[in-house]
Amino acid sequence: xxxxxxxxxxxxxxxxxxxxxxxxxxxxxxxxxxxxxxxxxxxxxxxxxxxxxxxxxxxxxxxxxxxxxxxxxxxxxxxxxxxxxxxxxxxxxxxxxxxxxxxxxxxxxxxxxxxxxxxxxxxxxxxxxxxxxxxxxxxxxxxxxxxxxxxxxxxxxxxxxxxxxxxxxxxxxxxxxxxxxxxxxxxxxxxxxxxxxxxxxxxxxxxxxxxxxxxxxxxxxxxxxxxxxxxxxxxxxxxxxxxxxxxxxxxxxxxxxxxxxxxxxxxxxxxxxxxxxxxxxxxxxxxxxxxxxxxxxxxxxxxxxxxxxxxxxxxxxxxxxxxxxxxxxxxxxxxxxxxxxxxxxxxxxxxxxxxxxxxxxxxxxxxxxxxxxxxxxxxxxxxxxx
Amino acid sequence: xxxxxxxxxxxxxxxxxxxxxxxxxxxxxxxxxxxxxxxxxxxxxxxxxxxxxxxxxxxxxxxxxxxxxxxxxxxxxxxxxxxxxxxxxxxxxxxxxxxxxxxxxxxxxxxxxxxxxxxxxxxxxxxxxxxxxxxxxxxxxxxxxxxxxxxxxxxxxxxxxxxxxxxxxxxxxxxxxxxxxxxxxxxxxxxxxxxxxx
Numbered sequence: 353x354x355x356x357x358x359x360x361x362x363x364x365x366x367x368x369x370x371x372x373x374x375x376x377x378x379x380x381x382x383x384x385x386x387x388x389x390x391x392x393x394x395x396x397x398x399x400x401x402x403x404x405x406x407x408x409x410x411x412x413x414x415x416x417x418x419x420x421x422x423x424x425x426x427x428x429x430x431x432x433x434x435x436x437x438x439x440x441x442x443x444x445x446x447x448x449x450x451x452x453x454x455x456x457x458x459x460x461x462x463x464x465x466x467x468x469x470x471x472x473x474x475x476x477x478x479x480x481x482x483x484x485x486x487x488x489x490x491x492x493x494x495x496x497x498x499x500x501x502x503x504x505x506x507x508x509x510x511x512x513x514x515x516x517x518x519x520x521x522x523x524x525x526x527x528x529x530x531x532x533x534x535x536x537x538x539x540x541x542x543x544x545x546x547x548x549x550x551x552x553x554x555x556x557x558x559x560x561x562x563x564x565x566x567x568x569x570x571x572x573x574x575x576x577x578x579x580x581x582x583x584x585x586x587x588x589x590x591x592x593x594x595x596x597x598x599x600x601x602x603x604x605x606x607x608x609x610x611x612x613x614x615x616x617x618x619x620x621x622x623x624x625x626x627x628x629x630x631x632x633x634x635x636x637x638x639x640x641x642x643x644x645x646x647x648x649x650x651x652x653x654x655x656x657x658x659x660x661x662x663x664x665x666x667x668x669x670x671x672x673x674x675x676x677x678x679x680x681x682x683x684x685x686x687x688x689x690x691x692x693x694x695x696x697x698x699x700x701x702x703x704x705x706x707x708x709x710x711x712x713x714x715x716x717x718x719x720x721x722x723x724x725x726x727x728x729x730x731x732x733x734x735x736x737x738x
Numbered sequence: 739x740x741x742x743x744x745x746x747x748x749x750x751x752x753x754x755x756x757x758x759x760x761x762x763x764x765x766x767x768x769x770x771x772x773x774x775x776x777x778x779x780x781x782x783x784x785x786x787x788x789x790x791x792x793x794x795x796x797x798x799x800x801x802x803x804x805x806x807x808x809x810x811x812x813x814x815x816x817x818x819x820x821x822x823x824x825x826x827x828x829x830x831x832x833x834x835x836x837x838x839x840x841x842x843x844x845x846x847x848x849x850x851x852x853x854x855x856x857x858x859x860x861x862x863x864x865x866x867x868x869x870x871x872x873x874x875x876x877x878x879x880x881x882x883x884x885x886x887x888x889x890x891x892x893x894x895x896x897x898x899x900x901x902x903x904x905x906x907x908x909x910x911x912x913x914x915x916x917x918x919x920x921x922x923x924x925x926x927x928x929x930x931x932x933x934x935x936x
């Protein structure tokens with residue numbers, strides 16, 4: 353059955369390929385000129401064009417709104433992505449990309465989501481109803497191809513190209529894979545700007561970036577010279593989140609001095625080492641909370657794993673009650689500035705007595721997600737609770 | 739102090755209400771009119787044999803525009819030139835109007851008399867709309883009743899006549915048939931209602 357499906361997709365694709373090549377040939381000199389466009393339109397009107405009406409519409413759009421030129425970006429996997437036609441159909445392999453698309457006002461272009469996004473009924477009331485394309489780690493290529501997307505957006509690191517690009521190339525050369533994370537504060541603005549540019553949503557991107565900068569600058573201006581020592585980890589205290597990870601970036605942007613400086617990625621550490629580092633604050637990343645649950649017990653259990661861990665009672669963060677759990681949905685997504693203010697207030701409570709991070713988060717939900725969601729009454733985003 | 743429910747006040751409130759409704763209706767009709775694409779093809783209805791005459795294609799919309807037009811040329815007529823690049827295939831011609839709202843094509847009428855049909859279609863490449871048009875041109879040595887145009891300046895020496903051509907509604911556009919009529923009826927009714935309320 354699978355073979356028949358793939359064979360039929362290959363057949364359809366090979367027929368469409370001729371036309372697709374004709375379309376791309378319009379950009380031979382890297383630009384569609386007025387004469388070239390007039391020529392293909394005149395041919396089409398006479399019934400003698402090799403381009404379809406949709407392709408001619410795309411070429412017209414590119415001529416008028418893109419000055420006749422393709423759009424290019426360098427994605428977060430450091431690859432140059434060039435788009436020759438307006439993006440109309442998007443498969444988002446991760447929820448952070450879905451959220452970024454909502455922030456940009458491009459939710460109408462999303463045609464497929466991951467099985468995890470399908471569970472996000474509160475956060476994405478409409479998009480969670482879209483067809484599933486499997487998981488980020490094991491994308492269902494047949495499901496993706498059947499949705500005929502112009503682009504697939506996924507993380508810079510996951511899935512491995514052998515599970516996505518290499519399989520798509522065998523079937524559908526037209527679909528581009530764009531790797532953008534939307535979970536790290538250090539790259540968020542740039543990624544939003546790039547996707548906004550590709551989708552002709554520059555205005556919405558600017559609005560978000562302006563909001564982001566407001567809180568980024570606020571935190572910068574309030575960070576003292578003598579910084580608080582922070583350790584970042586996952587739900588297990590021995591699972592360290594070093595440089596290049598979301599929690600590490602967040603701790604540094606919030607004004608902390610991370611004890612994992614110089615150590616990259618996710619790795620296990622000896623708990624004894626954590627005791628030696630003696631962090632003043634421990635930040636934990638959790639998958640237990642989020643928009644979809646009001647039950648805080650999962651986050652609480654993870655919190656207790658740290659504070660009751662043998663030997664940790666002498667770690668300053670534990671001794672002084674400065675262990676904090678952050679929901680992944682909240683802290684490592686486009687809502688990042690709200691998490692930034694939250695962590696900054698945890699690190700330097702005296703300097704943020706006038707700021708309520710919950711209000712910043714609500715501002716984000718109201719202005720960018722446009723959902724009916726009250727953070728004071730719904731969801732679990734931090735532990736101990738705000 | 740708030741008891742001012744005099745006849746005068748009730749009348750004032752009724753007048754305000756009626757004004758508000760009229761303004762709302764006018765606003766709705768203005769908004770609707772702005773989204774309807776209007777592609778007009780203008781031509782003389784009667785020309786002399788062997789005479790050169792112009793056909794004007796006009797897009798009733800602000801820039802930007804990208805519209806493809808095709809026209810079936812009746813037997814005996816010859817396409818002389820167009821103000822925009824064009825192509826001819828058999829008895830059909832086509833052109834693209836890119837950031838133009840007006841194109842002008844010159845044809846030469848046949849030597850024989852008769853009534854001929856020019857028909858064609860247009861496709862808006864930016865707005866997923868399309869439509870058809872059809873017009874008839876009589877070739878006659880005797881120029882009949884002439885209605886001078888106020889919208890175009892003929893380039894030929896022969897006086898042109900009626901120029902408004904029937905265009906069929908766009909296939910994918912969302913026209914509002916009878917909308918103006920209904921708006922008129924409603925507005926009139928409201929004026930009558932207002933007078934009645936006095």
